[in-house]
Amino acid sequence: MKVGIMGGTFDPVHIGHMLAAEAARVAYGLEEVWFMPSHIPPHKEDAGVTGMMRLEMTAEAVAGHPSFRTLDLEIKRGGISYTVDTIKALREMYPEHDFSFIIGADMVEYLPKWNRIEELAGMLTFIGVNRPGTKLNVESLPDFLRRVVRIAEMPLIEISSTMIRERAAAGGSIRYMVPDRVYDYIVRSGIYGVQP
Numbered sequence: 001m002k003v004g005i006m007g008g009t010f011d012p013v014h015i016g017h018m019l020a021a022e023a024a025r026v027a028y029g030l031e032e033v034w035f036m037p038s039h040i041p042p043h044k045e046d047a048g049v050t051g052m053m054r055l056e057m058t059a060e061a062v063a064g065h066p067s068f069r070t071l072d073l074e075i076k077r078g079g080i081s082y083t084v085d086t087i088k089a090l091r092e093m094y095p096e097h098d099f100s101f102i103i104g105a106d107m108v109e110y111l112p113k114w115n116r117i118e119e120l121a122g123m124l125t126f127i128g129v130n131r132p133g134t135k136l137n138v139e140s141l142p143d144f145l146r147r148v149v150r151i152a153e154m155p156l157i158e159i160s161s162t163m164i165r166e167r168a169a170a171g172g173s174i175r176y177m178v179p180d181r182v183y184d185y186i187v188r189s190g191i192y193g194v195q196p
Contacts, residue, residue: 004028007086037075
């Protein structure tokens with residue numbers, strides 16, 4: 001099975017994440033995309049949004065898509081989770097799967113700085129999701145990375161989890177920036193200071 005892994009803090013998961021996952025899925029014929037919220041150390045959880053809440057929001061976001069699911073591996077493991085360790089664990093659990101790791105195009109140039117990147121590059125391909133107007137220079141990457149980086153195009157959308165949290169904190173509306181089910185979860189949970 002061809003599986004894309006979409007990692008991130010998802011604090012909160014938003015429509016940009018969904019568009020990126022769908023762009024990668026369609027461009028490379030992925031049979032499934034697994035959204036995997038990363039563990040955040042306790043000192044970063046000052047907003048009161050726990051790893052379990054981020055996992056639950058992500059589950060709400062993917063509930064309506066037949067090819068999307070959530071993965072709780074890093075949340076359950078806790079501590080610092082390096083992608084290379086996570087992918088090694090996934091390959092042991094699912095040896096028949098062909099994994100790709102989906103990242104934003106802006107992260108592609110930072111791949112050489114990732115922990116044990118040469119080992120990681122030997123285990124999967126990377127799908128960099130590119131937005132219109134973004135200049136992505138794959139040729140500047142080391143050869144071992146150029147061989148495993150693919151590009152998928154997605155619609156231009158300027159949205160981030162940070163912007164959503166700041167907007168909510170200022171009393172602004174975040175409706176339609178996150179999937180409807182995520183918005184309902186946020187309101188029900190009383191997180192980010194969002195009022196119905």
